[in-house]
Amino acid sequence: MLDKIFRIATRQSPLALWQAQYVQQRLMSAHPGLRVELVPMVTKGDIILDTPLAKVGGKGLFVKELEQAMLENRADLAVHSMKDVPVDFPEGLGLVTICERDDPRDAFVSHHYASIDELPQGAIVGTSSLRRQCQISARRPDLVIKTLRGNVGTRLGKLDAGEYDAIILAAAGLKRLGLADRIRQPLPAEISLPAVGQGAVGIECRLDDTTLIGLLQALNHEDTAVCVKAERAMNTRLEGGCQVPIGSFALLEGDQLWLRGMVGAPDGSVMVSGERRGPRDQAEQMGTSLAEELLEGGAREILRDVYQGQPPA
Numbered sequence: 001m002l003d004k005i006f007r008i009a010t011r012q013s014p015l016a017l018w019q020a021q022y023v024q025q026r027l028m029s030a031h032p033g034l035r036v037e038l039v040p041m042v043t044k045g046d047i048i049l050d051t052p053l054a055k056v057g058g059k060g061l062f063v064k065e066l067e068q069a070m071l072e073n074r075a076d077l078a079v080h081s082m083k084d085v086p087v088d089f090p091e092g093l094g095l096v097t098i099c100e101r102d103d104p105r106d107a108f109v110s111h112h113y114a115s116i117d118e119l120p121q122g123a124i125v126g127t128s129s130l131r132r133q134c135q136i137s138a139r140r141p142d143l144v145i146k147t148l149r150g151n152v153g154t155r156l157g158k159l160d161a162g163e164y165d166a167i168i169l170a171a172a173g174l175k176r177l178g179l180a181d182r183i184r185q186p187l188p189a190e191i192s193l194p195a196v197g198q199g200a201v202g203i204e205c206r207l208d209d210t211t212l213i214g215l216l217q218a219l220n221h222e223d224t225a226v227c228v229k230a231e232r233a234m235n236t237r238l239e240g241g242c243q244v245p246i247g248s249f250a251l252l253e254g255d256q257l258w259l260r261g262m263v264g265a266p267d268g269s270v271m272v273s274g275e276r277r278g279p280r281d282q283a284e285q286m287g288t289s290l291a292e293e294l295l296e297g298g299a300r301e302i303l304r305d306v307y308q309g310q311p312p313a
Ligand SMILES: NCc1[nH]cc(CCC(=O)O)c1CC(=O)O
Pocket: 081, 082, 083, 084, 152, 168, 169, 170, 171, 172, 173, 197, 198, 199, 200, 201
């Protein structure tokens, strides 16, 4: 076992590399002598940077190549930001470990303004996330939302170049890259409900690799795993694989799980929200039943418009 080298497939963005190195270090310190190396790869999502993700195949673009590498035995594991992991996995692969969650919030970043509420009428806010666009517009319908894609560094560069008055990024990504000082206002869940899994790092591998799965258990954080399970169950019941304005955020208060969810029209004109509180061992059922309540409460019509096809049954 110890002479085997475990290979982590990773994208090459600074954030992806940080996360892969984090898992590499944690694996090596949990299992002294273990050999772990990175296999850097370029994915379609990294190449196509100028088109909204929903139009080019969604977030799955970032993980497909990594999964192919594991299936072809060119790599053994992949490290993902949980919010970029689609609901389904290819045959033979699965998510086996979820690490402790970092800051799950969205962050308001600006040179001239300290908060969303301080932005002047008609200010330009950068984001390509329909979820962020929806919630920002619901609070401030006067703001102009402008597309913003690329790595965290690229996005900050566009803000610095004056293309936007403010941009919205994940707090966790900024913190990991040592850029926490760029955060002017961490957005509370009441203003911007985070994306499913935001702030959590997950590890995918071949489900028959029992040696690796055993080694990875040292990195699993059960409280985070329970929260993300509830959030993903909600998303699974709602989503059809397309990028949609869905927020989902779970917190543990002792053994009680508090799950909040929202689905909204991209322009913020309609928002359907709900919540569940229940025992932690009901995480999945709570996610599913919250999704059903949202669907009944108007999410079905919102999603139908966004999918422009069949909504979930
Ligand atoms: N969509 C890209 C992405 N995927 C994960 C993070 C941040 C880290 C995390 O949520 O764990 C980011 C950057 C961002 O949204 O600002």
